[in-house]
Amino acid sequence: SQQGEEDPQALSIQEGENATMNCSYKTSINNLQWYRQNSGRGLVHLILIRSNEREKHSGRLRVTLDTSKKSSSLLITASRAADTASYFCAAALLQGAQKLVFGQGTRLTINP
Amino acid sequence: DAGVIQSPRHEVTEMGQEVTLRCKPISGHDYLFWYRQTMMRGLELLIYFNNNVPIDDSGMPEDRFSAKMPNASFSTLKIQPSEPRDSAVYFCASSYRVGEPYFGPGTRLTVT
Numbered sequence: 001s002q003q004g005e006e007d008p009q010a011l012s013i014q015e016g017e018n019a020t021m022n023c024s025y026k027t028s029i030n031n032l033q034w035y036r037q038n039s040g041r042g043l044v045h046l047i048l049i050r051s052n053e054r055e056k057h058s059g060r061l062r063v064t065l066d067t068s069k070k071s072s073s074l075l076i077t078a079s080r081a082a083d084t085a086s087y088f089c090a091a092a093l094l095q096g097a098q099k100l101v102f103g104q105g106t107r108l109t110i111n112p
Numbered sequence: 113d114a115g116v117i118q119s120p121r122h123e124v125t126e127m128g129q130e131v132t133l134r135c136k137p138i139s140g141h142d143y144l145f146w147y148r149q150t151m152m153r154g155l156e157l158l159i160y161f162n163n164n165v166p167i168d169d170s171g172m173p174e175d176r177f178s179a180k181m182p183n184a185s186f187s188t189l190k191i192q193p194s195e196p197r198d199s200a201v202y203f204c205a206s207s208y209r210v211g212e213p214y215f216g217p218g219t220r221l222t223v224t
Contacts, residue, residue, distance in 0.1 A: 041217060042203060043155075043203070098160060098162070098210055102155035103154070104154045
């Protein structure tokens with residue numbers, strides 16, 4: 001079964017608002033990664049947070065990780081129409097960090 | 113670099129036919145991954161290679177699926193015989209050591 005579960009499955013907000021997506025996983029991880037997928041395209045790596053980190057920033061992205069709860073969140077601030085995409089978390093397993101297990105994804109729609 | 117190259121981009125075939133998907137990883141990358149994406153199961157890791165050697169093929173659904181990496185610049189995923197339930201988007205990705213994987217654009221397979 002999938003390691004990662006994400007919520008919400010779909011999120012629709014107005015441009016300029018912040019978007020928060022959550023991810024939960026089941027076993028110990030080496031790191032957790034977030035990806036974006038535009039419709040019909042491949043996945044683009046956004047950010048990686050290691051298991052010993054609690055928070056990480058990259059531009060308008062903020063990721064948190066709570067290993068005690070086995071959960072992570074991705075916050076996109078000041079959303080733009082171009083942020084419309086599906087967002088996936090991926091858990092890199094502790095044993096075999098090359099092996100990513102993806103969540104089902106959150107479909108984010110930014111309304112102009 | 114052109115990124116990960118996959119061919120064909122779209123494949124439509126009849127049940128029972130052999131299908132071969134191809135991937136050219138980014139030059140210098142030593143890991144290569146094959147993923148499958150469906151609405152029902154999301155993104156699943158099928159198999160990955162390190163230095164052309166298959167490391168983990170536990171995600172390969174059944175004996176109808178096989179993957180090879182004859183050299184560092186080429187890999188194939190073969191389905192023989194194909195079935196309608198194999199319809200999906202198949203992604204190839206490559207990475208250097210345990211770095212972030214770079215995904216190709218995917219091959220959309222439809223088996224009728």
